[in-house]
Amino acid sequence: MDIRFGYVAMSVILEKASPSKNVTVKTYSRLAETNPRAALSKVCRTASENLANTLRLLRHNRASGVKIYRFSSKLIPLATHPLLSGWNYADEFKKELATIGSFVQDNEMRVSFHPDHYTLINSPREEVLLSSLKDLEHHCLLLETMGLGPAARLVTHVGGSYKDKEKSLKRFLDNWTRLPPRTASRLTLENDDKTFTAGEVLYLCRKLTLPMVLDIHHFRCNSGCDKLEEILPGFLTSWKDTSLPAKIHASSPRSPGDCRSHHDYVNPTDLYLFLKLAREFGQDLDVMVEAKQKDQAMFRLVKDLAACPMIRQTGPASLSFA
Template sequence: MIPLGNHPLGQIWDFTEALKEELVNIGQVVKKHKMKVSTHPGQYTVINTNNEKTLENSIRDLIYHDKLLTAMGLNNEAVMVVHVGGVYGNKEKSLQRFADNFHLLPPTVQARLVIENDDTSYSIKDVLELCKKIKRPMVLDVHHHNCYNQGERLEDYLPAIFATWNNLERPPKIHFSSPKSAKEYASHAEYINVDDFIKFIKLAQGYTFDVMIEAKKQDAALLKLREELLQKIR
């Protein structure tokens, strides 16, 4: 939203003061309509990096996201979603480095961070253990779990994953998407496969949670899914 907001050159301009009225107005709209707002810092924001400069840049980016949400008047229910990062040849050491570097973050940033499982390196088991260690919520990405897992069954892990959100007033947040194709399985499809969605909802029956749809057609995908769900129950 803010050009150069996370760049060293951008630090000479206090966007929270210059855009104070506009950001407050955005926050008021968010609260009025009870929107669930989150940010997802980019792929170059890596908390478990073993490179000092990359860590410095990552911390600056996370501070930028926190300042933006705070300037809107949004509390810690407006979360910042991050992945664990790289493996760097040793998964256990890389998980521990995330925990160590997490404690270098400002408290306001720590209070917004939630950790998501990814599609290549860190499974729901890995991320859940990390989240318990640093006492932060876990975002379950169902598609990522289907892409990369270590044999974990979702039904065995859902209670513990959702329990990581117990200290927040908002419900747990999950991501749901469908594969583009068998060949490009990791890529997001334009729409959501309604049968796969129903299968997961049945699996998670009894829990209250928010679902973020990740699909190339965005709102159109949501509307199509809603219509298909209605057709299934008619």
């Protein structure tokens, strides 16, 4: 079993390379009151910096042997805010986005977005649903403008329970029909740490023929009656019609009393036990490391796992489990 590792958005090794610089609504509004052009110019400068830093991060990844990467969802400040509803940011930054996309393709990288927690497809409130659809379409548009095909995915959670999980699962299926096909075709669903278990997410993935992202930390926090050995076959099978290895998220709790928050690093034992079980199915895996120390945590985890039985390191961010 070959295993590749990646990290989320920011590097702690590469200095001054944030892809998530922001312009707040308050700052934009204050500037726009007296000089709308200056306000938009500030947003454009910030977005341009974020995109330039994203390209720097991708070059850092290439030099470091990292093939898996999650883009920041904050690349374009205020992109979906009503204050800038008429702004064609995709056209404004089409050259920069195309350059990023070409780099990804030329170096055979696997990239994704993970829209923020307020993106709730199963919301019973129409205004929240519309905002969620708009946010998903925004992320899809960025990937399209990069020129990236369906292998570049969006990862999202199911949403809230709204005091009735069964109705909320059904509402997800109902609301799903309102997604444009081009957006729906990029989505993957992930189990969360509080509400919807891996088994419930797998149910939706089967109904909608979607790949599932399995978060093993969330599974520990919120497994319900699910057993990992029973979830694994369906999770792996959900990727069979794609060109991609199945993908998991790996992290460790900040402390015994704070299960849901992420630690700076990942305890290799947390992941090794999972990999040992997954190895029996003979399929390759991609691992997204969700840790506060970002790429540094990822590189440390790879080295730590390489010391485990039957695992050897094949690159700075890859392993083989015999």
